[in-house]
Amino acid sequence: MSKTHIKGKVWKFGDDINTDIIIWGKYKYSILDLKELSKHAMEAISPGFAEKISSGDIIVAGKNFGCGSSREHAPLVLKYAGVGAVVAKFFARIFYRNAFAVGLPVIECPELFDKSKEGDEFEIDLEKGVILNLNNNESFKIKPMPSFLLDILKEGSLVEHFKKHGGF
Amino acid sequence: MGLTISEKIFRDHSNEKVVAGDFTVADIDIAMAHDGTAPLAIDNFEDMGGKKVWDPSKIVLILDHLSPSPHTSASIVHKQMREFARKYKIQNFFDIGSGVCHQILPEKGFINTGNLVVGADSHTCTHGALGAFSTGIGSTDMAAVFYSGKLWFRVPETFRIEVSGKLHPFVLAKDLILHIIGQIRADGATYKAVEFCGETVKGFDIASRMTLCNMAVEMGAKTGLVSPDKKTLDYLENRVPSSGKVVENDPDAEFEETFNFEVDDLSPQIAYPPFVDNVRPIEEYEGTDVDQIFLGSCTNGRLEDLQIAAKILDGKKIHEDVRMIVMPASRDIYLRTIKDGLAEIFLNAGCCINNPGCGPCVGGHAGILAPGEVCLSTTNRNFEGRMGEKGQIYLGSPATAAATALKGVIADPRELEA
Ligand code: SF4
Numbered sequence: 001m002s003k004t005h006i007k008g009k010v011w012k013f014g015d016d017i018n019t020d021i022i023i024w025g026k027y028k029y030s031i032l033d034l035k036e037l038s039k040h041a042m043e044a045i046s047p048g049f050a051e052k053i054s055s056g057d058i059i060v061a062g063k064n065f066g067c068g069s070s071r072e073h074a075p076l077v078l079k080y081a082g083v084g085a086v087v088a089k090f091f092a093r094i095f096y097r098n099a100f101a102v103g104l105p106v107i108e109c110p111e112l113f114d115k116s117k118e119g120d121e122f123e124i125d126l127e128k129g130v131i132l133n134l135n136n137n138e139s140f141k142i143k144p145m146p147s148f149l150l151d152i153l154k155e156g157s158l159v160e161h162f163k164k165h166g167g168f
Numbered sequence: 169m170g171l172t173i174s175e176k177i178f179r180d181h182s183n184e185k186v187v188a189g190d191f192t193v194a195d196i197d198i199a200m201a202h203d204g205t206a207p208l209a210i211d212n213f214e215d216m217g218g219k220k221v222w223d224p225s226k227i228v229l230i231l232d233h234l235s236p237s238p239h240t241s242a243s244i245v246h247k248q249m250r251e252f253a254r255k256y257k258i259q260n261f262f263d264i265g266s267g268v269c270h271q272i273l274p275e276k277g278f279i280n281t282g283n284l285v286v287g288a289d290s291h292t293c294t295h296g297a298l299g300a301f302s303t304g305i306g307s308t309d310m311a312a313v314f315y316s317g318k319l320w321f322r323v324p325e326t327f328r329i330e331v332s333g334k335l336h337p338f339v340l341a342k343d344l345i346l347h348i349i350g351q352i353r354a355d356g357a358t359y360k361a362v363e364f365c366g367e368t369v370k371g372f373d374i375a376s377r378m379t380l381c382n383m384a385v386e387m388g389a390k391t392g393l394v395s396p397d398k399k400t401l402d403y404l405e406n407r408v409p410s411s412g413k414v415v416e417n418d419p420d421a422e423f424e425e426t427f428n429f430e431v432d433d434l435s436p437q438i439a440y441p442p443f444v445d446n447v448r449p450i451e452e453y454e455g456t457d458v459d460q461i462f463l464g465s466c467t468n469g470r471l472e473d474l475q476i477a478a479k480i481l482d483g484k485k486i487h488e489d490v491r492m493i494v495m496p497a498s499r500d501i502y503l504r505t506i507k508d509g510l511a512e513i514f515l516n517a518g519c520c521i522n523n524p525g526c527g528p529c530v531g532g533h534a535g536i537l538a539p540g541e542v543c544l545s546t547t548n549r550n551f552e553g554r555m556g557e558k559g560q561i562y563l564g565s566p567a568t569a570a571a572t573a574l575k576g577v578i579a580d581p582r583e584l585e586a
Contacts, residue, residue, distance in 0.1 A: 016355070063355065064355040064358060064388070067354070067355065067388075070290055070304065070306055072208070072306050072307060072308060090358055090359070091358075092355070092358065092388065093358060093359055093388065093390055094290060094304060094305070094306060097305060097306055097309055098306040098308070098309075100320075101306055101308035101309050101312075102308065145191070146191040146320075148193065148320060149191065149320065157308070158212075158308050158309070158311075158312055159212050159215050159216050159308060159311070162216040162217070162311075162312060162315055162316070163215075163216055163217055166217075166315075166316075167315070167316045167318065168193045168312075168316065168318055168320060
């Protein structure tokens with residue numbers, strides 16, 4: 001499975017999931033190791049989240065996911081916790097940018113929230129721009145991403161992308 | 169189909185015929201980072217294998233968030249930034265006491281009409297007030313800009329905010345933008361470029377336009393914008409090295425939405441804690457006890473803001489139950505505050521004047537609240553804990569700040585005899 005082809009179970013969250021819910025600010029300074037820090041991902045509303053999920057699982061959320069501070073720790077801990085992608089109605093702007101910078105696939109798909117249940121199996125193909133609900137075969141179109149963004153995700157982060165290509 | 173200002177600026181900087189919704193990689197004119205965000209950008213730049221920065225003359229580094237440094241960890245950051253600037257020959261390095269990043273950039277001529285500007289700070293949207301496209305980015309994105317001078321963008325759709333009517337002399341741009349945010353809500357303009365227009369905005373000076381654009385991010389916007397006019401060009405004259413490209417909307421440009429605001433009877437506005445879109449007219453909060461008043465920041469630390477507050481405080485004393493901190497947004501403004509006699513008014517009134525920088529706005533130092541204390545602040549965010557753990561922040565205008573300082577409780581500046 002490549003990083004642009006994601007398969008996993010759905011974990012549902014509501015609207016306005018802010019960066020403090022994703023990772024409590026109090027941990028930011030006390031835990032420096034990202035693997036350690038990622039154990040606390042989503043802890044504020046879903047204790048034990050990082051332990052419950054399997055690698056590749058998908059967060060499906062409502063509107064304005066990632067609002068709050070511009071800290072890059074928020075997308076990083078989700079990535080380190082094993083989240084394969086976040087699909088939301090829409091994202092807070094800086095979270096969206098930071099997600100690409102750290103290599104966490106984020107997808108806007110407003111309909112998905114109402115048409116998915118926690119535990120549904122999903123498959124996402126970012127190159128084709130399709131999300132498929134494996135439980136009922138319902139598919140959703142998303143705007144295919146430009147190739148440079150796909151490359152950043154495939155290579156793991158913007159830093160890796162620049163290391164390899166020396167630019168976009 | 170016609171194009172918006174944003175679409176045109178992205179076309180100019182990417183050589184692609186992009187329209188709203190398209191992704192593109194664009195050339196950056198100016199990139200700014202400060203002591204809160206530069207360290208991670210520097211680390212990532214070096215991690216990327218950066219040997220030299222793309223153009224040292226286009227990078228601006230500013231020490232403003234913790235300035236002068238209040239503790240060792242900030243001092244280490246400052247040292248790292250000074251060394252980075254020296255190593256990569258970045259001349260545009262502003263050390264402590266220079267001022268707040270979003271004042272320095274326009275004041276020192278780094279922003280021009282038609283520019284594409286990025287800053288590793290969410291209020292970088294301020295510079296749209298001069299007809300540039302200017303937006304906040306993260307530290308890793310900034311590392312990519314240091315390295316290559318380029319960044320990817322999604323070209324935003326535009327919301328137009330058309331304002332008509334004449335404000336009361338003590339009702340300011342700050343009250344207007346708080347009112348707008350209260351209506352559009354904190355996520356109501358997510359991703360959008362928000363263009364402020366209409367007769368009221370045309371009548372505003374550049375400082376007031378900056379206050380509007382500064383807070384565009386508080387409704388989720390990617391940038392605020394004001395179409396450049398004679399006032400813009402007058403402001404830029406003698407600041408920028410050469411004239412920029414004046415970019416305007418085509419007559420048939422497509423806007424995603426237009427909102428109309430009529431402001432003849434607008435009251436001073438208050439954003440009560442802990443969200444910026446908790447906005448109510450001052451009548452509902454008059455009489456609220458406060459402990460501290462803060463006049464300053466990239467929202468309201470400009471000369472015009474200090475002038476209106478000084479006018480209200482002239483010859484008077486602030487209430488004995490409160491303290492007031494005044495922080496000019498830049499060294500130049502500080503100098504004018506002294507030369508024009510404003511400093512004397514503030515000091516005689518019993519205020520404390522801090523050196524230019526962010527100070528209590530971000531809760532780093534220089535005016536932190538005790539738990540349970542209340543501040544009436546001219547800044548842009550009233551989130552829980554921002555000015556000190558369990559401190560409460562009410563946002564208001566410089567006129568409301570001064571009136572509140574005199575009364576010792578939240579007070580309506582219109583009720584002071586002129
Ligand atoms: S004054 Fe406040 S809002 Fe402005 S840049 Fe400084 S910390 Fe940020």
